[in-house]
Amino acid sequence: MKFFSTILVQTNRNLQKTWPTQFMTLLTVSLSVLIFSFFFLIYTNMIKAGERLGDDLRLTIYLEEEPVLEMQEQLVRKITNFSPVEEIRFTSRKEAYERLSEQLGDNVDVLDDLDPSFLPPSIEVYPKKNLSNLAQIKRFSEYLSTLPGAVKVQYGQEWVERFNYFTKLLQIVVILSGSLLILTTAFMVAYTIRLAVVARQGELEILRLLGATNGYIRTPFLIEGFLQGLLGSTSGLFALFFLFRWIQMRFTGPGILQLVEFTFFSPTIIAIIVAASIILCTGGSFSSMRKFMRI
């Protein structure tokens, strides 16, 4: 009998004997992966949404007076001196009035009694940075407010800041749940293997006396750890996928979910989560054997 077939027979035998403990460990690994990947999925989607919002981010500088051409050139120079930007667009009082009229649509008559030059002229600055550089955007906004003729700078501070804090909070949750995953998975697998080693102490003793090599004794335990990692992570990810699909089906329509546009993990991320779980479980199994098995 060759090495692998012998080892697989041995592993199968072990699993049949200790299946209740193995099942509980599998459940724990699945739940840990589910909790972690749930928060990680929200986090990655938030990051993506942040990037999309960052693309649309613009800083509007309201001016006292409409700048003449020379003044416009000077302002562009000053702005680009501080930070390179995607685009700078000047809006005159007239253009601002026309845009508002367009936005009002059928209600445009509310503007009838108003002076077409009541809106201030402005400069729209589209920065190259995204939302993750909130501090830089703040600094940029402060600088823009010091430009000659600038009255006020707006970029939806409150919304951007809240979004940024939410993303940071999610980042902490992901790190915490990731640590939880590492701890519970490694601990549970190590504990299961320890129980299996203790339960089979007599058998292992006989195997040693019969001349079983370290590989013969240890490999089935390592395979058990490997299977725990593989099956635990894939079932956790499957559960998350079904949850994701359910949420998608239930909450389609206008609202935050439409804005965020949720997507599932890419195959690479799935592979990384599965591989990490396998490494953790096999590592837990290995450390447990080193500790409790004297060969």
Place this chain on the structure above:
Amino acid sequence: MDTKPANKSIVEIVRATKIYTPDVVALEDISISIVYGELVFLTGMSGAGKTTLLKLICGIEHPDKGMVEVAGKDLNRIKGGEIPRLRQQIGMAYQDFKLLPDRTVAQNISMAMEVSYQNIRTIKKRVIELLRKLRLEHKHDALAGNLSRGEQQRVAIARAVANSPTLILADEPTGNLDSKTTKLVMELFEQCNISGTTIIIATHDEGIYRRSANRVLELHSGHLISPAYNSISTLNNMP
């Protein structure tokens, strides 16, 4: 294991002493040499040190003084990786059987061959052959824990010889057997010996060695009493 040149020792024990804590002297200043292909009886009363001597030979215990060499390997200096290889070549039938009660008879016997990664068909064939020789074929799928002591003893013997080892150590192999079954077991050992296996049988059953032409070593309170040589040919084989 090494090759088996005629008259070369497979077991070489030189002035071995084994003391169990606190101060129980199990063996004292024992020197024995056993050549390849020999069948040796190790006799003595209970507590004489027979089991300890077998444990020293298969490397379960180590001497406090002296040297134990098996197949040219000094067991005090043997490397970790070499121990399993050596043990695969030693078939030991333990006095307490060391069977797994929740495994079948066939599975218990197979274990000895599985650890050396033998072909599954070879294992099955060998198990059936051994069970037939020991009249246990009807117990193939019975759990070892449900067998009588005599049956368990035969299963332990079958496991010891299953892997066709170079050296068989049998500790009181007929202790729980009737005369008919004892005869079967001894025939099995003799067959193994004829095919070149070295066998050491620890027993206090005078009936199995009295008329034997093989060497008998007698232990008394951890000391080797001058060995009786029942056969001139065996004597000539001594180094």
